Amino acid sequence: MAPKITVIGTGYLGATHAAAMAELGFEVLGLDVVPEKIEMLAAGRVPMYEPGLEELLARHVAGLPGSTGRLRFTMDWAEVAEFGDVHFVCVNTPQKHNEYACDMSYVDAAVESLAPLLTRPALVVGKSTVPVGSAVRLARRLAELAPAGGDVELVWNPEFLREGFAVQDTLHPDRIVVGVQEPGGAAEKLLREVYATPVAEGSPLVVTDFPTAELVKTAANSFLATKISFINAMAEVCEAAGGDVVKLAEAIGHDERIGSKFLRAGIGFGGGCLPKDIRAFMARAGELGADQALTFLREVDSINMRRRGHMVELAREAVGGSFLGKRVAVLGATFKPDSDDVRDSPALNVAGQIHLQGGQVTVYDPKGMDNARQVFPTLAYAASAAAAVQGADVVLHLTEWREFRELDPAELAGSVSVPLILDGRNALDAERWRAAGWTYRAMGRPRA
Structure with a gap:
C-alpha cells in the first residue's frame, strides 16, 4: 500500500x-x-x-x-x-x-x-x-x-x-x-x-548525510547569487571602460566551464530566497568558525544591492538631475516574471526610492499589483503598460515579463512625454526601440 x-x-x-x-x-x-x-x-x-x-x-x-x-x-x-x-x-x-x-x-x-x-x-x-x-x-x-x-x-x-x-x-x-x-x-x-x-x-x-543535504541548498543559491553579481560587477567595469556587458556575457557564456545562464546584467536579484539564504549562510559559517570561507558573499550581496541605487542614479541623470516634477513609469513590480512575489523586489525598491526623492512614479505589473500596493501604497498604479507610460519623462523596464518584451515601442512613443527607456534587465530589443524613435539605455552598455 x-x-x-x-x-x-x-x-x-x-x-x-x-x-x-x-x-x-x-x-x-x-x-x-x-x-x-x-x-x-x-x-x-x-x-x-x-x-x-x-x-x-x-x-x-x-x-x-x-x-x-x-x-x-x-x-x-x-x-x-x-x-x-x-x-x-x-x-x-x-x-x-x-x-x-x-x-x-x-x-x-x-x-x-x-x-x-x-x-x-x-x-x-x-x-x-x-x-x-x-x-x-x-x-x-x-x-x-x-x-x-x-x-x-x-x-x-x-x-x-x-x-x-x-x-x-x-x-x-x-x-x-x-x-x-x-x-x-x-x-x-x-x-x-x-x-x-x-x-x-x-x-x-x-x-x-544531514549536513551535506542542508548545505546543498545554501551552496546552490550562493553559487547562483555569485554568478549574477559577477556579471553585474562586469557591467560596472564595462560602463567605466566603454565596453558592452551583453557581448561580454555572450562571449564568456560559450565557455562550457562557465555557461550562459544567469549572465544577464541588470538591477540584481531579490525575492524570498536568494538574499536571505546567502545572509543566513554567512551567519551560520560565522557560528561554526568558518566565517572567512564565505566573506566573498558579503561582496556578492553588496554588488547586488548597489545595482538598485545605480538604476536610481541613471534615471535621475536621464531626467536632468532631479526627479522633482518628473513623471516616471516603472514596468515591473515583482522580483521576477511569472510570479506575484514582491518580497525584496529590486523593481519595487527602485520605484520606492525614486518616489521618496520626489518623482511621480506610476507602476504596472501583470501579476504583482495587489502585493505591490500593500508594500508601497503611496505609489501610483496603472491598469496596463500603456496607461503607466502616459506622459512619462522616462520609462524604466525593471522586471522581464514577456508582455514587456512584446510591447510595440512605436505605439507607446505617442503616449510619453519623452521617448526614453532605461532597460534594467537588458532584456529588450535595443535596435527595435531605437528604430521607433526611443533613446534606449541599459546597464553596462555603451550609449548609442
Whole structure:
C-alpha cells in the first residue's frame, strides 16, 4: 500500500508540494494554522500566483467537480499525525529581524506540535531551507517528544523550486537530495518509494548525510547569487571602460566551464530566497568558525544591492538631475516574471526610492499589483503598460515579463512625454526601440 503523505505548511512550497504529491498518486493531507489559507486551498485556489498550480489543485482537491479527491486540508495536528506515514515540513524560514541569521521558529514549532502526537512509525521529512546542523538537533528533539520513539525518523530533503516553474520543478526535478542518518535504511527506502516516478523518469537521487543535504541548498543559491553579481560587477567595469556587458556575457557564456545562464546584467536579484539564504549562510559559517570561507558573499550581496541605487542614479541623470516634477513609469513590480512575489523586489525598491526623492512614479505589473500596493501604497498604479507610460519623462523596464518584451515601442512613443527607456534587465530589443524613435539605455552598455 502506498504511504499516505502530509504536508505541514501550505505556503508557496507546501501548496505546490501537496498538489504535486497528489498528482503522483498519493493521498495527501495538508495542514496550516491560517484558516484563510485552508479555505482558499479547499476551494482549489492559491494565495499566490504560480503558473499551473491552481489547475493542479483543481484536479485533486476533494469535493471539487471532477477531482480525484486525493488532496484535503486541515488545521488539526492530531488528524495529520493519525493520517500520515510521511510528514513533509514545508514551513517558512525567514531572515531574523535586524540579523543575517535564519529564523527557525516555524520549523521548531512544527516539530514541537507534531512529534508528541506520533504514536506509530512515521517519517518526518524536512524541506525548508535551514542552517547546517539543524537536522541533527531536530532529529534529537523528535526522539525526545515522539511516543513512538525510535520508530520516528527524520530525513532532510531540500527543495529547489524556482518561482514560475515550481510545478515543473516538483514533478520533474533536476535532482533529488536526501540526507539520512542511515544510508540504505528504511527511511531512504521509503523516500525512494515516494519519488519513484521522477526517479524512473531520470531525475537523479543523491543520498547524503544531514549536513551535506542542508548545505546543498545554501551552496546552490550562493553559487547562483555569485554568478549574477559577477556579471553585474562586469557591467560596472564595462560602463567605466566603454565596453558592452551583453557581448561580454555572450562571449564568456560559450565557455562550457562557465555557461550562459544567469549572465544577464541588470538591477540584481531579490525575492524570498536568494538574499536571505546567502545572509543566513554567512551567519551560520560565522557560528561554526568558518566565517572567512564565505566573506566573498558579503561582496556578492553588496554588488547586488548597489545595482538598485545605480538604476536610481541613471534615471535621475536621464531626467536632468532631479526627479522633482518628473513623471516616471516603472514596468515591473515583482522580483521576477511569472510570479506575484514582491518580497525584496529590486523593481519595487527602485520605484520606492525614486518616489521618496520626489518623482511621480506610476507602476504596472501583470501579476504583482495587489502585493505591490500593500508594500508601497503611496505609489501610483496603472491598469496596463500603456496607461503607466502616459506622459512619462522616462520609462524604466525593471522586471522581464514577456508582455514587456512584446510591447510595440512605436505605439507607446505617442503616449510619453519623452521617448526614453532605461532597460534594467537588458532584456529588450535595443535596435527595435531605437528604430521607433526611443533613446534606449541599459546597464553596462555603451550609449548609442
